[in-house]
Amino acid sequence: MIMENVNNSSGMNTESNTHDVLxxxxxxxxxxxxNKSRHIxxxxxxxxxxxxxxxxxxxLVTLFGVMQALVSFVQDNDDAIEAIFFGNKLLxxxxxxxxxLVAVSRNKESVKFLVKxxxxxxxQVVSVLTLTRVTRIFEQRLNYDLRRxxxxxxxxxxxxxxxxxxQPEFLLDGISCLxxxxxxxxxxxxxxxxxxxxxxxxxxxxxxANDKLITLIHMKKYVIKPSDxxxxxxxxxxxxxxxxxxxxxxxxxxxxDSSGYLHGHVSYLTEECQxxxxxxxxxxxxxxxxxxxxxxxxxKLQRNQSINVISNVISNPVLTMNNVNISTVRHFLYKxxxxxxxxxxxxxxPYDTPENxxxxxxxxxxxxxxxxDGSSNLRLIFQQFKTEVMLGYVTEKFELxxxxxxxxxxxxxxxxxxxxxxxxxxxxxxxxxxxxxNF
Amino acid sequence: MKTIEGKVVVLGAQGVGKTSLVVRYIGKMFSHHISPTxxxxxxxxxxxVDDTRVRLQVWDTAGQERFRSMAPMYYRNANAAxxxxxxTQPTSFASIKSWVKxxxxxxxxPLVLCxxxxxxxxxxxxxxxxxxxxxxxxxxxxxYFESSALNDxxxxxxxxxxxxxxxxxxxxxxxxxxxxxxxxxEREGSRTHLHQVPTNEKPPLCC
Numbered sequence: 001m002i003m004e005n006v007n008n009s010s011g012m013n014t015e016s017n018t019h020d021v022l023x024x025x026x027x028x029x030x031x032x033x034x035n036k037s038r039h040i041x042x043x044x045x046x047x048x049x050x051x052x053x054x055x056x057x058x059x060l061v062t063l064f065g066v067m068q069a070l071v072s073f074v075q076d077n078d079d080a081i082e083a084i085f086f087g088n089k090l091l092x093x094x095x096x097x098x099x100x101l102v103a104v105s106r107n108k109e110s111v112k113f114l115v116k117x118x119x120x121x122x123x124q125v126v127s128v129l130t131l132t133r134v135t136r137i138f139e140q141r142l143n144y145d146l147r148r149x150x151x152x153x154x155x156x157x158x159x160x161x162x163x164x165x166x167q168p169e170f171l172l173d174g175i176s177c178l179x180x181x182x183x184x185x186x187x188x189x190x191x192x193x194x195x196x197x198x199x200x201x202x203x204x205x206x207x208x209a210n211d212k213l214i215t216l217i218h219m220k221k222y223v224i225k226p227s228d229x230x231x232x233x234x235x236x237x238x239x240x241x242x243x244x245x246x247x248x249x250x251x252x253x254x255x256x257d258s259s260g261y262l263h264g265h266v267s268y269l270t271e272e273c274q275x276x277x278x279x280x281x282x283x284x285x286x287x288x289x290x291x292x293x294x295x296x297x298x299x300k301l302q303r304n305q306s307i308n309v310i311s312n313v314i315s316n317p318v319l320t321m322n323n324v325n326i327s328t329v330r331h332f333l334y335k336x337x338x339x340x341x342x343x344x345x346x347x348x349x350p351y352d353t354p355e356n357x358x359x360x361x362x363x364x365x366x367x368x369x370x371x372x373d374g375s376s377n378l379r380l381i382f383q384q385f386k387t388e389v390m391l392g393y394v395t396e397k398f399e400l401x402x403x404x405x406x407x408x409x410x411x412x413x414x415x416x417x418x419x420x421x422x423x424x425x426x427x428x429x430x431x432x433x434x435x436x437x438n439f
Numbered sequence: 440m441k442t443i444e445g446k447v448v449v450l451g452a453q454g455v456g457k458t459s460l461v462v463r464y465i466g467k468m469f470s471h472h473i474s475p476t477x478x479x480x481x482x483x484x485x486x487x488v489d490d491t492r493v494r495l496q497v498w499d500t501a502g503q504e505r506f507r508s509m510a511p512m513y514y515r516n517a518n519a520a521x522x523x524x525x526x527t528q529p530t531s532f533a534s535i536k537s538w539v540k541x542x543x544x545x546x547x548x549p550l551v552l553c554x555x556x557x558x559x560x561x562x563x564x565x566x567x568x569x570x571x572x573x574x575x576x577x578x579x580x581x582x583y584f585e586s587s588a589l590n591d592x593x594x595x596x597x598x599x600x601x602x603x604x605x606x607x608x609x610x611x612x613x614x615x616x617x618x619x620x621x622x623x624x625e626r627e628g629s630r631t632h633l634h635q636v637p638t639n640e641k642p643p644l645c646c
Contacts, residue, residue: 128505241476291481
């Protein structure tokens with residue numbers, strides 16, 4: 001059920017009621033709280049607060065009560081509430097069994113985009129607790145306070161939300177790779193494969209740095225989806241504590257197996273080389289074997305010098321728009337469809353401020369949803385924005401979104417895009433991993 | 440000379456300073472901005488006590504409630520447990536007691552138990568008295584220590600107690616999980632702490 005205007009439907013008057021409740025709460029009266037561009041709330045079907053992105057959940061109990069009432073009011077009619085539009089704001093609901101998630105946005109995103117963001121948040125909760133555990137808890141006690149088990153994990157959700165709002169990886173369902181020559185990347189993969197191929201039950205070996213993928217090796221038949229990889233990267237970058245010592249960490253990958261944990265040996269290669277190696281297994285007793293394997297991998301990488309190459313790339317980013325050097329092209333996002341690997345250079349001026357970069361990303365989002373969400377199968381889109389022209393181009397092989405100078409003609413924009421595609425194809429080996437090796 | 444290799448598990452509520460204690464001892468540093476442990480972290484260190492080298496495999500566990508159900512994985516086959524609480528948080532002291540009950544139920548072999556009251560740098564906000572904690576420690580046959588990871592105070596003694604306790608355990612025929620081997624070669628890469636066996640059995644005083 002989608003409501004266009006809440007206060008015109010039969011006796012609901014939700015908008016005015018909501019305002020009355022808001023007025024009675026101190027925090028919801030707070031201007032800076034009200035003006036946040038996007039609120040995210042999680043609560044249980046019994047109405048117990050689980051998470052609020054801003055402000056303490058306890059101070060928002062009445063608000064949670066209202067949201068829960070909205071959900072159950074619609075449920076009583078054997079329907080499910082999806083979204084409410086009011087003024088310039090949009091409320092989106094996602095109901096996942098005993099857990100209800102709500103996004104309140106004033107950014108003019110599509111319902112689909114916000115549902116996807118809520119789905120990520122839900123997957124983060126599952127990743128921390130497993131679906132089996134969440135289900136069991138609420139079966140046993142419907143009014144359980146899930147905050148007990150999520151204590152300390154709020155930062156994972158906070159960090160993930162920032163990621164979904166600031167990084168093109170989320171929009172494009174893709175993974176950025178650390179730029180490396182294919183020979184170096186191959187030698188890194190080989191060092192891991194030759195060390196780990198005999199270890200039973202090792203499912204994934206993942207090496208990441210700067211939130212980018214260096215290599216990923218998987219057990220035959222098992223693949224890892226970009227959204228699960230996003231959760232792994234989110235975990236690594238949310239917790240500095242992984243840098244202190246080797247960790248043995250349970251993690252559930254919702255798209256791989258939401259019912260149970262994988263056990264992860266998590267460690268950084270060396271103090272000098274801040275690349276994080278994750279060895280994920282289904283065997284809880286494998287820690288010492290994986291710890292030995294990690295030592296051997298590091299030794300091999302030191303011997304073949306690739307560890308120095310990695311450190312260099314981490315400290316001196318290779319990819320900037322200056323390297324691309326096509327004067328009318330200001331910025332672009334490229335996704336290789338087969339591998340889901342993406343190429344997204346850092347945003348150059350004037351897009352390098354937080355506000356401008358988020359605005360540009362929103363423009364990409366508009367372009368992306370115009371091409372993906374519509375029923376028509378658009379292949380090419382040319383759109384004029386206030387300060388730039390943007391072009392989207394989708395083929396069998398790739399998706400490309402380009403930001404161009406505002407006064408460019410259609411003809412010269414396609415020329416520039418052709419040039420850009422040639423540049424990307426020339427550099428392909430460095431920015432993408434052509435085939436994902438297995439053990 | 441011989442070596443004894445044993446497993447130490449560090450348990451306690453969230454935020455009592457488990458990681459800070461271990462990192463202070465092994466890494467010789469302290470950070471105010473340490474992030475919560477996820478799952479457990481693994482450290483090793485060597486302590487020489489007279490003619491015995493004790494190699495401690497330290498499992499620094501996460502205090503968050505969600506990892507509670509995973510704790511057996513970390514304390515299984517442990518030879519020593521450090522039960523850490525925050526002297527300014529009575530609930531963290533209560534949580535020690537439930538850990539001890541869980542260990543008593545689930546660990547078959549004898550364990551060296553050390554109760555550690557951390558954060559003595561916050562003496563003015565103390566809520567758990569030394570007497571109360573000491574008495575509890577005696578009741579479970581543990582040794583009581585007070586420490587400050589911030590001021591690097593009282594921590595050496597905790598680990599030394601683990602090491603010398605393990606030497607005693609190694610003479611117990613019931614103990615099968617401790618690995619005792621004659622020492623052949625120096626292992627590289629892990630720090631060795633030189634110590635004398637303490638002659639004074641009283642818990643050391645902390646600043």
